[in-house]
Amino acid sequence: MFDRLVGNERAKETLRRMLRQGRVPGALLFAGDEGLGKQLFALELARALNCRARRGVEACGVCPSCKRTGKFESPPAERDEYKKVLWSEHRDVGRVLPFNRNILVDAVRDLERECNFRPAEGEARVFLVEDAESLNDAASNALLKTLEEATPTTHLILITSRPAALLPTIRSRCQTVRFAPLAVEELESYLVKNRKRAGEEARLAAHLAAGRPGVALGLNLDTYRARREAMLGVVEALAAGDDRVRLLRAAEELGDAKNKDEYEPRLDALELLIRDLWLLALRGSDAPLVNYDLRDRLARLAVSLRPGRPALWLARVEELRTHLNVNVNRRSATDALFLSMALD
Template identity: 30%
Template sequence: MPFKDIIGQDRAIGFLKNAIRKDRLAHAYLFTGIDGIGKRTTAINLAMVVNCLLPKDWDSCGECLSCRKIQRGNHPDVQIIEPDGQFIRIEQVRELSRSLYFRPIEGKKKVCIIANGEKMQHTAANALLKTLEEPPSHILIVITAPESKDLLPTMVSRCQNIGFNPLAPAIITKRLCEERGLDRRTAHILSFLAEGSLGRALSMDSQSLLEKREYLINEVCNISFREAGKISTFAEAMGKSTDDLLDTLEILKSLIRDIMVLKNAKEGVCPIIHIDCMDKIRDWCKRFSSARLFEIFTTINEAKKAINRNVNRVLVLETMLLTISRGEVRNYA
C-alpha cells in the first residue's frame, strides 16, 4: 500500500517522505503506537519505496515487480521477523544479523521489519545491538512496538523514533461503513470502542458487541442492588475469556463515560457514543452523582489494567463489582 493510501498518519508519512526526498533515511527506525493504526503497513511500504523500480513523488508505485514481490512477501531482500510463539528469540536475531551483512540480491537495500519488537527476549535484543551500532550501508531496519519504553534503552537510542497516532473515530466510522457495510450507528459505536485502532475495529464482531452491551446495560442498572453471591456468579461469567473481557470492560467504561458526558459537559461539546441508548443514559444521570460516576469509571479502568497484567480475572472482577456497588475506588497495584 503506497504512502498516499495510508490514512490518519500524515505526520509520520511526511517525516519519512522528507527523509527520502533528501536522501537522508536513517539505518534504523522505531515505529511506536497502538496496534492496528498502520505501523506495519508503513514499514512495508518503506521497504517498497527504497527498492521500487518506478518511484514517484517519493512514494512507491505499488505495481513494479519489486513492489509486487514485497507485497506478496517473497522479495529476497525484505524480511519480516515476528514472534516465534510468545517471543522473538535469539536464534531468529542471529540468523537475521548474519543475512544482513550480505549485499542485496535484487534490490537497492536489504530491509528487515521486526514486528512486535517489545516481544524480543533480552538476549535477542542484545544480539541485535551490534548490527544497530555498526550497520552496513545497504541495510534498513524498522522495529514496531507500542511504546519506546518497551525496548532496551540502548536499542531505542540507536533508532529514529516515529510515533503513530490513534485514528479519529470519524475516520474509523467511514472505513467501517465502506469496508464492512455497517450502518452508521453501529460503525460509530465500534469506532469509539476500538480506541483509535482501525485494525481492531475491522476485526470486531459487531453483533456480539451489541449483545454484550445490552446485557451490560441491564447488569449496570441493577449492580448496586446485587447480593455478593450474585456478583460472584456475574464475575465468573464475565471472566471466561481475557479478550472478550477486555471488550466487555471497554463497553462498560464507554457507557459510564457517556453518562459523565451527558451529566457534566455542555451539549454538543463531546459526542455521545451510545446515542441509541439515550433514555437509559438519562435515567442513570438522575441516579448517580458526578463523584460516584468518576469512582465507577476509575474502578473499571483499574480493573482493565490489572487484567492486562494477568492478575486473576475473577478476583479482579469480583472486587471491581463489589467496589462499584459500594462507590469506592479500588487500586489493584
C-alpha cells in the same frame, strides 16, 4: 504510494522527506498504538526503496517488486521457524516475529547475518522487527551489534506499541517515527468511502476503535453489542440498587472460567459504558459518547445516579485490572467488584 494508507499525514511527510533526500536511516523505530498501520507504513517504505517504476520517490504499487513486497506466508506454528528471518516473496524484504512474546536470539543472529548481504534483487534490504518490545536482553544485545554494523543498503524497522519497553541503547540508535490515532470522524468517513462499513456501523466502529483503523476493521459489532448489553444490565442493576441477586449472577457469569476470553472484552465494554455515564453527568446531554447510539438510555441512567458514582466505579474497575495482572482469582474479584460498586 503513502496516500493509499489512511491518516498519519505527519509520518507520511517524514518518510517522503527521507526518500527525497536519499537518507532513509539504517534503523527506524515505528512507535504507536496497535491498529494504526505501522506495519503497512513499513512495507510501503520497503516498496518505495525497491520499486522499479517509482512515482516521484514513492512506490508505484503495481510493478512485480511492489506486488511481492509484503506478501508473507502466515506466521508459522513451530518454534524453530521463529529462529530465523521470515522472508516475503520479495527476496530483500523479511521480518522477525516473536514466538510466545519473545523474539528469539537466534532470529536476531540470523538477521545480523542477512544484514551484511547486498540486495539480491532490488536496491535495498528491509527488515521489520515486529513487536520489538518482545526483545529480551540477550536478543536486544545481539540486535545492538547489528544496528552498529549495518551496511548502507540495509534498513531495519523496529515496530512497537510500547517504545518505553525497549532498551534505551536500542531506542537511541533508531530514528523514531510516531503514529497517532485518526480523528473519529476521519476514520468514519474512511470506512464509508472504502466500503468497509456503512452508515451507523461505520460510526460505531470508528468510535469504539478510538480512531485506530486496524481496530475498526477487525471489530465484530454484533459481538460488541451482545457484550455491551450484558454489561448494561449490570449497570442498571447497580443503579436500581436493590438487586443483589442479579448482580451476583452477572458476576458469576462474567467470572466463569468458561468465558475466560470474554472477560477482558466485557470489562472493556463495562468501562466504556461507565465512562459515558461519567461524561453525561459532567457535560450534560451533548457529551461526546462512545456508545452514542444508546444516548437516551444512558442519559436516563445518568440522572438516576448519585453524583460522583461513575468516577468511583471507574476507579474500582481500574483497581481490579491492576489485581488481574498479579493473577488474582477472577470469580471472587468480580464478586467483590460488583458488591463494592453497589455500595459506592
